[in-house]
Amino acid sequence: MRVVLIFLSFFCYVSVLAQNYEFKIALLKYKGGGDWYANPSSLPNLVKFTNKNLGTNINPDIAEVDVSSPEIFNYPFTHLTGHGNVVFSAQETQNLRNYLFSGGFLHVDDNYGLDEFVRREFKKVFPELDLVELPNNFPLFSSYYYFADGLPKIHEHDGKPAQAFGIFKGGRLILLYTYESDLGDGWEDKQVHNDPEDKRMQALKMGANILTYVFTQ
Numbered sequence: 001m002r003v004v005l006i007f008l009s010f011f012c013y014v015s016v017l018a019q020n021y022e023f024k025i026a027l028l029k030y031k032g033g034g035d036w037y038a039n040p041s042s043l044p045n046l047v048k049f050t051n052k053n054l055g056t057n058i059n060p061d062i063a064e065v066d067v068s069s070p071e072i073f074n075y076p077f078t079h080l081t082g083h084g085n086v087v088f089s090a091q092e093t094q095n096l097r098n099y100l101f102s103g104g105f106l107h108v109d110d111n112y113g114l115d116e117f118v119r120r121e122f123k124k125v126f127p128e129l130d131l132v133e134l135p136n137n138f139p140l141f142s143s144y145y146y147f148a149d150g151l152p153k154i155h156e157h158d159g160k161p162a163q164a165f166g167i168f169k170g171g172r173l174i175l176l177y178t179y180e181s182d183l184g185d186g187w188e189d190k191q192v193h194n195d196p197e198d199k200r201m202q203a204l205k206m207g208a209n210i211l212t213y214v215f216t217q
Contacts (some may be wrong), residue, residue, distance in 0.1 A: 003208045025211075026063040026075035028106070032087030038111050042187035044171055045060070047208040049187075054144060054208055067092040072099050077214055081184050083113040097125050100167075101176040105214045108177045109184045112157045118177060122167070131165040131177060140164070143213040145205040152202040154195070155182040175217060178209065183207055201215045 005013045027043060029036050043062045050056050052068055065072050070080065078099075080086075088096065100106060108118055119131070133141060136150035148161020150160040162181035184194050195203075 018029050023064045024059040024061065024076050025079065026065045026072070028066055028072075028078045028080040029066045030080065030082075030086050030088065030092075030110055031067075032048075032085035032117070033080040034084035034086050034114070034117065036080070036082050038083060039184040039188050041189045041192065042184040043079060043098055045189065046211075049204045049210045050211055054212065056211070058211070061153060064070045070095070072096075072104065073102070075213065076104060078104065079109065080106060081109045081111045081114070081161070083111050084117070086114065086117040086121050087205075088124060093121075096179045101169060104174070105125060107210055108175065109182070110177070110179045111182060111184055112155070115179060122177075127165055129169070133169055134164040134166050135178075135197040138164075139217075140173075140209060140213045143209045143216065147206065147209070151178060151181050152199075152206055153181055154199055154203045156185040159181065161182075173213075181206075 008076065025047070027036070027045065042062055047058045047060050047062070051058055051060070063071075063075060065075060065078065067088060076114045096106075108114070108122075110118065122131070134150070136148065138150075141147040141150050151164040153162040157180055164181075165177040165179065167175040167177075167215045182205055183203045185194060186200050189205055191195075191202060
């Protein structure tokens with residue numbers, strides 16, 4: 001399985017550059033009562049923006065995949081969001097760990113209210129690894145668009161500064177956690193939150209950076 005996923009990841013990287021191979025990204029479904037389905041227009045809009053402005057060829061049809069499913073290995077990039085509780089069973093914990101250690105990537109975007117649950121559950125997935133804050137000069141913030149101040153602040157929430165955290169394995173970023181930023185709300189259709197256009201562009205450009213970094217790191 002590990003060889004298959006590495007092979008898939010390599011071709012996904014090639015597709016970003018050659019624009020001749022279509023692949024899908026996936027929204028992660030989880031249990032616990034949290035709204036994993038929040039921001040339904042966010043990922044399609046991000047893919048549309050990235051395809052148009054970076055010349056990628058990502059399938060605009062976003063997949064939905066359970067944490068426990070072997071189908072997760074078909075998607076080199078997965079995304080998790082919501083406002084509430086997140087609970088991983090022992091089987092889900094192991095499946096997600098295998099996926100991320102085998103070449104997969106997960107972006108967790110706090111849609112306000114996820115923080116305590118994300119930190120608790122991912123400590124179950126990676127008891128030996130810690131979330132570490134990414135500095136403003138981390139390559140993610142200049143992989144295509146330049147963000148001198150790091151992760152942009154899109155929505156106020158608690159008024160805390162936006163922070164990006166990561167989990168690394170063997171020097172590879174396998175999980176990105178964006179906190180107090182709410183990129184997903186910025187990716188949504190304009191009428192959903194009525195964000196100023198510059199805020200939406202900040203969010204979409206940061207999302208494009210994430211996809212670029214994942215497929216070129």
